[in-house]
Amino acid sequence: MAAILSVSASPSATSRTARLVRHLDDRLRRQGHEVTTLDARTVPADALLGADFRHPAIVEATARFAQADGIVIGTPIYKAAYSGLLKALLDVLPQYALAGKTVLPLATGGSTAHVLAIDYALRPVLSSMGAAHIVPGWFTLDKDITVDADGTTTVAPAAADALAQVTDLFSTALGGHLTALARTG
Template sequence: MRVITLAGSPRYPSRSGAMLEYARETLNAADIEVCHWHLHNFAPEDLLYARFDSPALQTFVQQLREADGLIVATPVYKASFSGALKTLLDLLPERSLEHKVVLPVASGGTLAHMLALDYALKPVLNALKAQEILHGVFAQDEQISDYQHRAIFEPLLRQRLDDALETFRQRVSQPRQEVAHA
């Protein structure tokens, strides 16, 4: 079983990246292979000029094809997910997430930013034909401390992450459902 993690923050380290690191460690402990990608793996000009033939993009797309699931993490800026992440998602082929289970996670300054998962990110993931998009995990900035080193999560956030990761693990463990297209 293989999972891709995608850090959608233009900053490193970041709170959303700390959540992704926790997810990666948790899945590795469950003997799930995790391939980590970060926006920094892509040349900015490849993203800005929509270079579909970028070697990094081609490698990412191939690994995504072979994966059972995707965990995507993003900060929320101005009531939406990161624009840098959007430039990458725009370059993915149609049906890139077909037969994939996706878990979105995000961090933001206020609880009002929580809606960005449902109203901004999930529609894009749906457009890429994700088989199943799980209920995401949103963290307010103050729920994550010391993220520059070894992140410390408030207990309630840690529990929500653990629950979401267990659901994700169960879903990616199920056989893929092949669906005929008309």
């Protein structure tokens, strides 16, 4: 199966975006993919903002993008655009860091007013970086992502079904053969 890099681009340590992306990582692993994660907030800010291409964290992130067959990118939407953290990360990667990659863009936000941010803000940047295939992404409302008392992430049923579909489409685009998975989001 495919090697997938799953990126959370939320600056928050208690991010619903990160929880949603990690929730989908589990689905991809159950489908047989090798999933590694990158929380962009763990990359030192001075390296990102100073565009320090030689910083070990930037070198490592660049290598992780290069080694992946597919990339999941999850970002919160702020003011109708993807996070500044994601922009800073993408800016330090090589121009064609996504060449030959299949990409699944995901976004979270507080209002459906931001639902088109994936297509109008994020997709053009991913395309300019050479992505071979950008599968349809999905926007999930923050209120549809909850954390249970035991720390388990729960996604509202309608959102979970839609996310399962886009995740499965991504898996298929990577050459995966879907096993019968219950709709668990």
